[in-house]
Amino acid sequence: MGKGYLVVCYRSPPTEENLAAYAADAKAAIEALGGRFIARGMPVKTFEAGQNERSIIIEFESTDAAIRAYEDPSYQAILPRLGVMRDMRVIEGIDPF
Structure with a gap:
């Protein structure tokens, strides 16, 4: 099984206030759950x-790990702070050859 990727695409921009309330805690929660941010901006x-x-790609050891991280209560508690709709999905990485 390949690595898992949580791919996030915002549907609208957050306010500066909401982003400040969300960003640091979300990053810490995702990293504590095994995620590694590989692209964002x-x-x-x-x-x-x-x-x-804004779009974000977060790498996990597997798709199961990415799903567990998204569903984890510590991350779920932080998600509403941003106050925007996002398109979030988990995809499986492939071996290059």
Whole structure:
């Protein structure tokens, strides 16, 4: 089984106040649950139906680990602080060859 990735795409921008209340605690919770942030920020370019909103990719040892992290009560308690809709999904990594 390959690594698991939690892919997050915001649907709207958070307020600065909400982002401040969310970001540090969310990062700490995800890292404590085994996640490693590999990309985050605004898109360099969007295509097709892509939205010009913040996106994040977090790597875990497996898809099961990514799902457990998302469902963990410590992370779930932090999620509402951001106050925005997100498209969040878990995908499995592939071996390059």
